[in-house]
Amino acid sequence: xxxxxLHLPTLSVQEGDNSIINCAYSNSASDYFIWYKQESGKxxxxxxxxxxxxxxxxxxxxxxxxxxxxxxLSLQIxxxxxxxxAVYFCAENLYxxxxxxxxxxxTGTLLAVQP
Amino acid sequence: DGGITQSPKYxxxxxxxxxxxxxxxxxxxxxxxxxxxxxxxxxRLIYYSQIVNDFQKGDIAEGYSVSRExxxxxxxxxxxxxxxxxxxxxxxxxxxxxxxxxxxxxxxxGTRLSIL
Numbered sequence: 001x002x003x004x005x006l007h008l009p010t011l012s013v014q015e016g017d018n019s020i021i022n023c024a025y026s027n028s029a030s031d032y033f034i035w036y037k038q039e040s041g042k043x044x045x046x047x048x049x050x051x052x053x054x055x056x057x058x059x060x061x062x063x064x065x066x067x068x069x070x071x072x073l074s075l076q077i078x079x080x081x082x083x084x085x086a087v088y089f090c091a092e093n094l095y096x097x098x099x100x101x102x103x104x105x106x107t108g109t110l111l112a113v114q115p
Numbered sequence: 116d117g118g119i120t121q122s123p124k125y126x127x128x129x130x131x132x133x134x135x136x137x138x139x140x141x142x143x144x145x146x147x148x149x150x151x152x153x154x155x156x157x158x159r160l161i162y163y164s165q166i167v168n169d170f171q172k173g174d175i176a177e178g179y180s181v182s183r184e185x186x187x188x189x190x191x192x193x194x195x196x197x198x199x200x201x202x203x204x205x206x207x208x209x210x211x212x213x214x215x216x217x218x219x220x221x222x223x224x225g226t227r228l229s230i231l
Contacts, residue, residue, distance in 0.1 A: 008155065032217035043121075043205050043222035044158075051217065089157065093217055102173075103220060105150075105157035 008087060010110045019077040021109045023090035028071060032093035034103070035064060035075045039086045047075070047088075077111075085113045117142045121206050121223035127231045128193065128200060136191045136226045138206035145210060147189035148220060151175060152203040161204075164189055193228060203227050 013019050025033065031052040036044035050057045050064045050073075057064050063076040073090050089108035119140045128134045140147065146165050150158040160173030164183040178197025183189050189208075193200045204227075207220040 034219050036222075041225075043119075043224045046219045046221060049217075049219050102160060103158075107155060107157045 008108050008110045010112060012112045012114060013080050015080060015082060015113055015115050017080055019075075019080045019084070019111060019113075021075045021077075021088050021111065023073040023075075023106050023109075025071050025073060025090065025092040025106075026104065027092060027094055028068070030092035030094050030104075033064070033066060033073050034091045034093070035062075035073075035088060036091065037084075037086045037088055038108070044089070080111075080113050082113050082115055085111055087111075119206055119208055119221060119223035121204075121226050123226060124224070126226055126228045128228060129231050131195045133192055133194045134228065136193070136204055136206075136228070138189045138191065138223060139187055140189075140206075140208045140223075141187060142208055142210075142221065143186070144208035144221075145186070146208060146220075147183070148207040148209075149173075149179070149181065149189070149191045150205045150207065152205055152225075158205065161191065201229050 034049045035047040037047050038044045048059045048062050048064050050066050055066050061078045065074045087108040087110050089106045091103040091105045094102055122137045148163040149161040152158050159175050161175055161179050162170055162173050162181040164170035167183055167186050170181050170183050178194055180192045203225050205225045206223045209220045210218045
């Protein structure tokens with residue numbers, strides 16, 4: 001399949017370990033954040049989101065942490081599986097006023113799960 | 116199954132040719148978006164549409180055009196004016212674009228455009 005990104009930061013973990021993927025966002029006015037997973041040759045798949053009035057949200061095997069003080073977002077994946085291997089990237093939502101908002105996407109981190 | 120369908124999966128463009136990428140959604144979403152993805156870069160917004168018969172330029176609209184004649188469809192034309200069209204093109208949709216009811220954008224599986 002095609003690579004969705006060359007020279008991306010890579011996180012290599014053993015199957016069964018927990019993974020933590022980090023993201024620094026750019027704008028303190030951003031009010032909504034999303035994590036996506038992208039497998040090679042496919043479109044991004046929604047994983048989990050969090051609003052700025054929260055600092056933690058949990059899903060199935062995933063947890064997102066938001067630290068607004070340092071503009072940092074992290075995605076924790078419990079008991080990482082080979083099927084979790086993909087590029088993960090965060091997106092921040094910036095409201096531009098009226099009826100317009102935009103998502104700003106990070107470049108991504110490649111998660112490589114070793115069996 | 117509800118979702119976003121992009122076609123074709125692979126597309127080749129000759130010099131001076133316009134090509135059109137299809138995006139159809141059956142999620143009943145109001146807003147639709149086109150992004151371009153290049154290796155090592157984040158997704159960049161080309162055009163977006165909040166309602167039928169209305170669309171707005173994104174950050175890199177030059178060399179592209181869109182239409183939104185139906186809620187379900189948001190085709191993107193890559194014109195000959197786009198000098199570096201080789202990229203992975205992604206279409207997305209969402210239920211809302213206002214700041215009070217944020218919803219994630221959902222993506223299709225992309226079209227890879229290459230130059231012959």
